[in-house]
Amino acid sequence: MLAQRTNLFGSSGTAAARAAAKAAVDGGKEIIDFTAGEIWSDLAPAIRDGAIDAINSGINRYTDTIGITELREALARKISHDTSQIWKAEEVAVTSGAKQALFNAAMVLLNPGDEVIIPAPYWTTFPAQVLIAGGTPVFVDTRANGYVPRVIDIQAAVTDRTRAIVINTPNNPTGAVYDVPTLRGIADLAIDRNLWIIFDECYGDFVHGHHTHHPIASIIPEVRSRTLIVNGFSKSLALTGWRIGYLAGLQEVINAVKAFQSHTTSNPNVIAQHAVLAHLRRGDGSYESRLRSRLASARQIGLNVLSSLTRVPVPKAAGGFYFYLDLSRLLQSASGNDGPTTADDIVDSLLSKAGVAAVSGTTFGDPTGLRISYGIPPEKLRIGLSRIVEVLNAWE
The missing domain is CATH 3.40.640.10 (Type I PLP-dependent aspartate aminotransferase-like (Major domain))
Structure with a gap:
């Protein structure tokens, strides 16, 4: 029925992860969502004013x-x-x-x-x-x-x-x-x-x-x-x-x-x-400076929490606003004890046990990785990461 090219690709893995988080919320669960590749922030003033000026000028x-x-x-x-x-x-x-x-x-x-x-x-x-x-x-x-x-x-x-x-x-x-x-x-x-x-x-x-x-x-x-x-x-x-x-x-x-x-x-x-x-x-650069400062603070908070991981290395997080966890050692030790075998299993457990949504590395061609965005509201960051650490450290 469909064109053959539709067999070459599926929906975006990150979009699917966001959808899973939303479905859990719609089902009545309280979810801390680390899936989105975006920063929760107000608009830059010049962006807001430029849009309003264009609308008021009848630009359409x-x-x-x-x-x-x-x-x-x-x-x-x-x-x-x-x-x-x-x-x-x-x-x-x-x-x-x-x-x-x-x-x-x-x-x-x-x-x-x-x-x-x-x-x-x-x-x-x-x-x-x-x-x-x-x-x-x-x-x-x-x-x-x-x-x-x-x-x-x-x-x-x-x-x-x-x-x-x-x-x-x-x-x-x-x-x-x-x-x-x-x-x-x-x-x-x-x-x-x-x-x-x-x-x-x-x-x-x-x-x-x-x-x-x-x-x-x-x-x-x-x-x-x-x-x-x-x-x-x-x-x-x-x-x-x-x-x-x-x-x-x-x-x-x-x-x-x-x-x-x-x-x-x-x-x-x-x-x-x-x-x-x-x-x-x-723009005078002040908005970008505040955004970078906020992310730097969130990154440091996150690294402090993730430093409690026992069998997962603390990520370098050199750029962007993601923590990418290497789960290979954890998966290797846990799989022999009826534990998770891929990052997909860990993502499912985090969602069901901890009320936390993240993106499996399988989406990115890596079945041993886990992507966590720290662009989320700061009041949720520490809580959500602490839950992740607790779940990952609990596997024997």
């Missing part, structure tokens, strides 16, 4: 397919600052969230049978979109190297059919931040083998401790012509529901994206575009 019509010129110019200035290179508005497409930017990239770059290297654990949408575009995802396991891929492993995965490498730093779900030598090695490999780099830096505003986020084109300027930058405002401005992202790359690629997007969604939401433009023009 189509814009250019890939966004209003003023917004693309502002984004080009931002990217120029971030990468220390000059970018033009013609090299930027505004999209309905970063997810559409990634989908656009896959659809205009990939031919059937092309391979795309994706470090694992991975955000579940990466391989799904490659498959929809007719490509083949090729996974490189990063678990033995602190969730940062080894360049030698990526190199070993390259074949004559390899078309692109997906780089997501800071990483969702693991929170890993890629260091300069790793990024330099990947850039050199892409140049040498004529590969595209799809560089997803949606969590780039959130790095912790001594770690630093490095746009790959700022390290190796020559790789810019092989790089598509994917970013948005869902994370950095806590605007998940507003759906504004962007894609930056060669003008030839952006022209193809414009043509493709004209047949899918056309322009992104016009009010959201003007709201983000207002923030880029008027």
